Amino acid sequence: MAGGPDWVTICRVDDIPPLGARRVARAQGGEVALFRTADDRVFALLDRCPHKGGPLSQGIVAGDGVSCPLHGWTIGLADGCARGADCGSTPTFGVSVEGGEVRLDAEELRCVGVEPAAA
């Protein structure tokens, strides 16, 4: 695993409700939404819908997608892409789950979804 990501432990899988989400606040950049599917897979997206910026963490999770609370766009959890006829995508974050712990990539947390001016 030499040169692999530098993982940061965030929480336990159990801290996220099944078919639900939690938010991770960052020092800079928008919050990251962590999602848990019915079969306990965990995904992470920037908590911002590509449509009008709605907080995806507040949406309804079904299968491997989340539907935005503001206008109902459905965003794929794995690829961050809008489904159906809608176009757009939100940044994704790599997730590793080990021993029931959810970990995110430190480098991505620093850079992804962070406005250049703020960086």
Add this chain to the structure above:
Amino acid sequence: MKRDAAVAAKQRLVVVGNGMAGVRAVEELLKIAPELYEITIFGAEPHPNYNRILLSPVLAGEQTLEQIVLNPLDWYRDNGITLHAGKRVTRIDRVRRVVCADDGTGGVIEAPYDRLLLATGSNPFILPVPGKDLDGVIGYRDIADTQAMIDAAAKYRHAVVIGGGLLGLEAANGLMKRGMQVTVVHIMPWLMERQLDRTAGELLKKSLEERGIRFEIGAQTEALIPDRAGRVMAVRFKDGREIPADLVVMAAGIRPNTTLAESAGLLCANPRPGGIVVNDTLQTVTDPRIYAVGECAAHRGIAYGLVAPLFEQGKVCATHLAQFGIGRYAGSAVSTKLKVTGIDLFSAGQFGGGEGTEEIVLSDPTAGVYKKLVIRDDKLVGAVLYGDTVDGSWYFKLLREGRKVADIRDRLMFGESNIGDVGHEGHNRAARMADDDEVCGCNGVNKGRICKAIKDKGLFTVDDVRRHTKASASCGSCTGLVEQLLMATAGGDYSAAPKLKAMCGCTEHGHQAVRDAIRKEHWLTIDAVYRGMAWRTPNGCASCRPAINYYLISTWPKEARDDPQSRFINERSHANIQKDGSYSVIPRMWGGETTASELRRIADAVDKYKIPTVKVTGGQRIDLLGVKKEDLPKVWADIGMPSGHAYAKALRTVKTCVGSQWCRFGTQDSTQMGKDLERALWRMYAPHKVKLAVSGCPRNCAEAGIKDVGVIGVDSGWEIYVAGNGGIKTEVAQFLVKVKTPEEVLEYSGAFLQLYREEGWYLERTVHYVHRVGLDLVKKRIVDDAAGRRALWERLQFSLDGEPDPWFEFEKAQVDLRQFEPVARLERA
């Protein structure tokens, strides 16, 4: 590795017919099983799939051939489809499972299949008269025919169209626009007799005559007369008259093209209407490997010639090809519109009347408006509209749903837009709107954008337009306009849909079936419903899951457990999410009354949590807007007032006027009545939000006439009105009953709401529920049946007994407090 195995196992699907029905079925298949088949498509025409419905606008010079292509050649390539365009299939060998086609140079193309889809369409019916094979005599079916007409119009003067149906009139209009002198010969007593009654048919004739088209109504064609060069020059009638004709277009109907199927031994209906006989899964009854869709297929004795049924067939066929084995095609209701610019005409159902029917007619020949509605057994069964068709889709919907119309009968003729539509500036004729006029006021979509999306993306249904543009996706009041635009831009009978609407894409079951099954099977969990009813998705979607969660807890109170993850965020965080992700908090003020100490606590919370906006709501409460999610539990605690449920599908407000305590006109204590109702009903979840009002006299200052339940005090008691609505469509509440005492007001109102809670569909307001089941049923259950009413009222009280206030009893209300804080706060690395 896995992928290679899949490729090796690919089955072969051959499609005969490169038209709208066949290609639509393939598109549907690619959506759900893109990797399953190696697909080959044969088309007799040398073109990619185009929109046949739009040949008329092409002929009229309003669109070009390029504009009507639906699937450019790139589409076939991108999807790995082998297209043989301009290659006519000559034979099907069902034993070897191979189709053979003429390659155009004398050779033969063979294509083996595992599944075969026949979509060979139809042929124009050519009158068997002498001269039918002359030069200048054509049918009207494809691009070649259209081109021949365009060429003829450039060279010749006189055109005769035989057949005054939909297609014939469109052909006549197009030829006239290209400068020809056109005569339409029609053997029946009036035009479009299969779609119009006599009055509308004659109005249409008059209007077309004013444009310069001539008519020979009732005339019978005897022969087509050639000139010396063997081209047609005249049409002779049975009465001996002759009229000049350099071009004759046969538009006297179509016949399913079943030659290929018949030669392969597939059962075809004979003689009329003809068509390859298919079952509800669109498989031919002769050979289950072979499917047929579109105009060539005969389903339950009907060969459909309109586009919407073909698309419905394509969808069902695709699910079977994809081996899902779900969905059945049960036939379509169809409606018709004429694609002649400037003529608005619509018909559907049994417009001709018949036994046991009644007619409502509006006729204003000077203004060129004629409308006829045909009603049988309190249901709309047919409609003809001429001159003003904006309500066509609404009538068609009523007709398909078979909804009782007694309660709206007096307004039915004046259309849906008459019942208080808002949001699109009162427009009712899309054709008259400018491109930058707004069609959908909710989502800010103008006419130009909708038309562009329809053209660019090849949209055919209102649902497609909704998905792509969001027009009519929110409140739906502009649906009629969107359908008109679809009609004008894409053509066709866009609006036909299956009679039963599925809850969502996860299932084929409708709301009623799900409600019934939950009660019958005593299911208590969402998973049990999904398993029991064979849901297609493992945990549903944002549309069905909240509905089923509601059905469970309303059907089995105290047994089924509420699932917060199946509720929209507002009902999970017990506050209303705003566009910036902040929330609003509206505490409950019983009957709209408050006190100095409540106002002080609210004011203090506004200061302490820096709440940016404080607003008085339309429901006599106070709204605190812009509260951060983290602050919600603290704001609730500081204010110390019950949840107002302003965020929920639940009882919202009970609006009151001042009433007899202070008002010099008041006859009853409306404020106290309102408070009693609100205390009895709060914490009541329902299919949608519920608003009440109580006025103390008929001046009705609390506006009870537009509430779900409106109570009006009169000197001798209380009048109860139900199913009003002040929203998208202003609907006046209907009188239910007059009672004497406040206790009766509680019992009747509560029983009505419990009926709605038990039988309403999710997201159906009381007005829609009562429209669906009819006010008569409601009266029977609430007014006439005293024991039933009391039982309903008791069941409601049982449901509400001990229900928690989610702002204070977190555990009991299953409010997950973790949601209000981030799971982690990362410091700068």
